[in-house]
Amino acid sequence: MRFIKRPNDFLFHALVIVASVSLAVLSLLVIYSVVMRYVFDDAPDFVEPIALLLVIVIAMFGAALKVREGGHIGLDSLVTKLPPKGQVMAAAFQHLCLIALAVAIFFGCLQMAETTMEDRIPILGLPEGVRYCIPVVASVCIALFSLENLLALFVKKHN
Template sequence: MSFLKRPNDFLFRALVIVASTSLAVLCLLVIYSVVMRYVFSDAPDYVEPIALLLVIVIAMFGAALKVREGGHIGLDSLVKNLSEKGQAIAAGIQHLCLIAFAAAVFFGCLQMAETTIDDRIPIIGIPEAVRYLIPVVASVCIALFSFEHLLALFVKKQK
């Protein structure tokens, strides 16, 4: 199991750094934009497209981080009332669904990235595909983290 845990530990730390840095940069960028707009009446036009990319990074990488931590939005009152075996089955189904979701995001966003690679984001001039490559990376992380949880369930079952 350590063959997947160690790389996932590194990946988790990298995602934390990128998401945290993105959040800090987003805060500074918004403050800068507000000061420039309301104090100097000179709002920079590049803030909005950069902020949108940062929000995508924060949301998608944050979702992957919550998968690794085992956190999710949901009602677990039913699952808590199940037997230990029932809870393990529910957790397995949850992670299989997350892997299916990650695969759908991966292939859908990859296709969108391929079709928008020649388009440019107005003002900042980078390829439009960047918006779709961020969820591609996050979906790979979600699948890896879910697979790690499935392996942990399987190893626990074997003991």
């Protein structure tokens, strides 16, 4: 399991840092925007597109982090009533579904990123495809974390 656990540990900590910094920057941006708008009557126009990118980072990386921790939405009330083998099979099915979702997100967002890379985000001037690159990275993390959890199910079963 070390072959996947160690790289995923590094990836997990990197995502925690990026998501945490993004949340802090988003909070500061919102405070700055509110103060500028209501105190100085001078609303900065760059805050909204930056905030949107930060929200995408926080949501997508947060989702990946919860997959690693096993904190995603599940039907625990149903699964706990199953016999032990059924619980393992339900967890395996859940992780396979998450991997399938990650693959769909990866290819869908990769196609959107390629399609919109020539367009520019107004005010910022960044390629529009940047919005879709964030879920591409997150989907890879979701797939790796789900694979780790899936492998852990069967390593526990055989030990």
